[in-house]
Amino acid sequence: xxxxxxxxxxxxxxxxxxxxxxxxxxxxxxxxxxxxxxxxxxxxxxxxxxxxxxxxxxxxxxxxxxxxxxxxxxxxxxxxxxxxxxxxxxxxxxxxxxxxxxxxxxxxxxxxxxxxxxxxxxxxxxxxxxxxxxxxxxxxxxxxxxxxxxxxxxxxxxxxxxxxxxxxxxxxxxxxxxxxxxxxxxxxxxxxxxxxxxxxxxxxxxxxxxxxxxxxxxxxxxxxxxxxxxxxxxxxxxxxxxxxxxxxxxxxxxxxxxxxxxxxxxxxxxxxxxxxxxxxxxxxxxxxxxxxxxxxxxxxxxxxxxxxxxxxxxxxxxxxxxxxxxxxxxxxxxxxxxxxxxxxxxxxxxxxxxxxxxxxxxxxxxxxxxxxxxxxxx
Amino acid sequence: xxxxxxxxxxxxxxxxxxxxxxxxxxxxxxxxxxxxxxxxxxxxxxxxxxxxxxxxxxxxxxxxxxxxxxxxxxxxxxxxxxxxxxxxxxxxxxxxxxxxxxxxxxxxxxxxxxxxxxx
Numbered sequence: 001x002x003x004x005x006x007x008x009x010x011x012x013x014x015x016x017x018x019x020x021x022x023x024x025x026x027x028x029x030x031x032x033x034x035x036x037x038x039x040x041x042x043x044x045x046x047x048x049x050x051x052x053x054x055x056x057x058x059x060x061x062x063x064x065x066x067x068x069x070x071x072x073x074x075x076x077x078x079x080x081x082x083x084x085x086x087x088x089x090x091x092x093x094x095x096x097x098x099x100x101x102x103x104x105x106x107x108x109x110x111x112x113x114x115x116x117x118x119x120x121x122x123x124x125x126x127x128x129x130x131x132x133x134x135x136x137x138x139x140x141x142x143x144x145x146x147x148x149x150x151x152x153x154x155x156x157x158x159x160x161x162x163x164x165x166x167x168x169x170x171x172x173x174x175x176x177x178x179x180x181x182x183x184x185x186x187x188x189x190x191x192x193x194x195x196x197x198x199x200x201x202x203x204x205x206x207x208x209x210x211x212x213x214x215x216x217x218x219x220x221x222x223x224x225x226x227x228x229x230x231x232x233x234x235x236x237x238x239x240x241x242x243x244x245x246x247x248x249x250x251x252x253x254x255x256x257x258x259x260x261x262x263x264x265x266x267x268x269x270x271x272x273x274x275x276x277x278x279x280x281x282x283x284x285x286x287x288x289x290x291x292x293x294x295x296x297x298x299x300x301x302x303x304x305x306x307x308x309x310x311x312x313x314x315x316x317x318x319x320x321x322x323x324x325x326x327x328x329x330x331x332x333x334x335x336x337x338x339x340x341x342x343x344x345x346x347x348x349x350x351x352x353x354x355x356x357x358x359x360x361x362x363x364x365x366x367x368x369x370x371x372x373x374x375x376x377x378x
Numbered sequence: 379x380x381x382x383x384x385x386x387x388x389x390x391x392x393x394x395x396x397x398x399x400x401x402x403x404x405x406x407x408x409x410x411x412x413x414x415x416x417x418x419x420x421x422x423x424x425x426x427x428x429x430x431x432x433x434x435x436x437x438x439x440x441x442x443x444x445x446x447x448x449x450x451x452x453x454x455x456x457x458x459x460x461x462x463x464x465x466x467x468x469x470x471x472x473x474x475x476x477x478x479x480x481x482x483x484x485x486x487x488x489x490x491x492x493x494x495x496x497x
Contacts, residue, residue, distance in 0.1 A: 120441035130387045131407055132465050134488050136437065136445035141453050144435030149455075152433075152474045194438040196453075241406065241455065241465045 002091040004226045004374065005101070005217040006035025009336040011177035012210035012324030016112050020050035021065045023107030023211030027329065028066060031213035036221045037101060039066070044099030045073040046086040048106040048328025051122045052113035062105065072099050079126065079363025080275055082106065083212070083332035084231070084370035090216035091228040100218050106328030107211025119207045126364055128239045140204055140278065142240045142365040144196035147280035151198065153246055154287075158198050160298035161279040162189035165202045165321055167301050168276060171308065172318025174349050179208050179324035189279075203279040208324030212332035214339070224343040224376070229356075230262025231372035240365040250369035251288035251360065258371035264356060266290040269373075271341055271354035272312050273334035275362040276319040285360055286314075289371070313351040316341060331361050342376050382408070383422045389489050391482045393427060395462045396420035406462040427480030428496065429456040431472050432463060444486035451485070456493055468493035 008030025010023060018026075024047065032039055045068070047059045055061050059073040072093065078085040083106055090102035110119055120138055127133045127142065150156060166186055172178035184202060192201040215221075216228070234250035234257070237243045259265065272291055276282035286297040291312060292305075300306060306314035317323045317337035320330050340346040341354035359372045384390035397404045400417035407413075412420050432455040440446040454468040456478060467490050468478065478493040 117441050124441060128407060128465075134387065134486075135453060135465055135467060135490055136440060136442075136448065136451065136486055137435075137453050137465070138437060138439070138441055140439070141435045141437050144437075145433040145453065145455055148435060148474065149433040194436070194450075196438065197434075197436040199435075239407075241463055 001218070002094045002228045003217050003220045004214055004228065004335070004339055005221040006031045006033070006037065006215040007336040007339045008034060008213045009177065009333055010211045012208040012326055012333070013179040014112055015109060015209040018109050018209060020053045020108045020113070021062060023109060023209060023329070024062055024105045024213070025066050027107055027211035027213035028103055028105045031103065031215050035101070035215040035217065037215065039068050042068055042101050042103045042215070043071045044090065044093055044102035045070045046090055046102060046104050047075050048082040048086065049075055049077050050108045051119065051327060052109055078368045080277060080331055081361035081363035081368045081370045082328045083335060084359055084361035084372055085233065087214070087216060087228070087335065088231045088233065088370055088372065091231060094216055094218040102216045103213060104216060105213040106332050108327040108329060109209045110326050111207050111209045113209070116207055126238070128241065132239060132241060138196060140196035140199050143278045143280055144199045145240055146284070146366060147198050150246060150280060150284055154295035156283060156295055156298065158190065159186055161198070161203055161283060162186040163298045163301040164276065164279040164282045165189045167306060168315060168319040168321035171316050172322035175317045175323060178318045178322055179206055180318070180322045199278055199280065205277050205320035205325040208326040208330070210324055210326035210329050212329040212336055214332070214335060226339055226342050227375050227377050229264055229373040229375045230258050231370065232257030232261055234369045235367065238364055238367050243366065249288060249366050251285050251362070251366070251371070254369040254371040255289045255360070258373060262373040264373045266358070268356050269312060269358040271338060271351060271357040272306070272314045273338045273357060273359040274314060275331055275360060276315060276321050277325065277362070279321070281362060282319070284366070285362060289358065289360055308349060308351055316346065316349045316351065335359060338374060342374065383424060386482065386489050386491050391489065393425040393458070393464065393480060393491055394422055395425055395458070395460055396422055404461045406464050425458050425460050428459040429478055429493065431468070431474050431476040431478055432457045433474065434468070434472055436470060442486070448485060454493060464491070466491040466493055469495070
């Protein structure tokens with residue numbers, strides 16, 4: 001058994017002059033304080049990676065910088081799924097008695113620490129070095145390919161995809177830490193600059209600075225008990241050229257295994273935190289996870305289903321699309337927001353009932369998936 | 379290990395794929411074994427260059443000065459007639475399901491496969 005006992009999150013956007021270690025430290029400090037722990041009580045550290053400051057041993061670099069000497073520490077790299085993959089590992093580590101309190105931390109000065117071109121270029125390297133990268137693709141192009149096929153097979157339109165950008169922006173308007181606070185409309189998304197068709201600028205998450213952290217513990221440390229009920233992964237490919245058919249992607253495999261592991265059904269889910277690097281990512285994952293029928297997710301957005309007052313509120317902080325994306329920390333903000341919602345601390349964003357939450361992360365080009373159920377225990 | 383046939387990735391106008399002697403599966407990314415069954419020494423073969431468009435994305439924002447000179451350029455996934463899928467460039471107006479044939483073009487100082495509708 002394991003509990004998420006504390007969470008920490010910086011605002012996303014520009015943190016001029018902050019290093020990746022600074023942002024990780026800031027988030028870690030918040031999470032440890034939130035758990036009611038002292039630094040010295042943290043005996044495990046899992047961290048992600050930084051494209052700005054790559055290092056072969058980032059977890060010990062961080063531990064030394066932060067001033068702790070854990071008995072278990074290493075980095076994890078699963079692209080956008082890293083945050084949830086670390087949470088899954090932390091869950092198993094505390095459950096197995098390897099550590100009592102595992103600090104999971106990610107942070108990067110991705111926006112101010114390097115040029116946007118350098119960022120885009122670094123990320124494009126997830127492509128195959130011989131058979132893909134020399135063709136000049138970008139991450140939006142990899143997802144643009146998937147989008148074109150998904151739209152073709154399921155009749156999804158660019159206007160449908162735009163709904164997800166608008167929803168995430170609407171949610172971000174109520175979070176002071178979000179990178180974007182200007183409201184947008186479907187027409188704004190449609191009129192935004194083409195990036196990699198069918199994806200336009202407002203279909204794409206931004207590049208951000210920021211940090212996020214949480215503590216995963218064997219026992220609750222506070223009155224609010226948020227338990228990891230079950231989780232699972234699936235990895236079907238790395239490169240989009242080698243991806244299976246749309247009906248055989250990893251999200252469906254991971255959610256089926258997580259459902260079996262947890263005994264929780266999709267119909268039990270009261271709050272959802274789903275990876276949204278691009279509007280197409282969110283649309284596909286919602287449908288793969290069973291939170292909407294094939295080709296029907298946009299209609300559910302229009303009907304208010306995923307809004308703050310809807311049946312299954314989704315990414316109420318604004319997601320990667322509008323809260324921001326600082327790399328590993330990006331999707332960790334989804335878990336931080338979920339925890340705030342589950343513990344009734346989301347302030348003006350608070351939803352009615354977040355007693356059971358589904359989280360899903362995606363790394364690569366729908367390559368690596370982690371599904372996780374959290375529940376509030378009385 | 380059979381001898382490696384030169385292909386576009388090393389500047390030769392050819393698309394090469396491998397097929398397994400044991401299970402018959404074909405693969406595009408070159409390896410010393412079959413990724414489906416693990417059998418060694420898949421046979422290298424030259425593809426016809428015929429295929430069908432599986433997906434497209436017109437890149438309008440590139441990340442390097444060399445590639446920026448080419449925007450917009452169309453990245454396509456092609457299902458080759460021989461049964462493997464590959465990434466390439468193609469005409470900007472290609473749509474999913476188009477029957478296409480490969481040629482070659484220079485892109486950012488490299489040779490790349492380029493597909494256009496079969497006439």
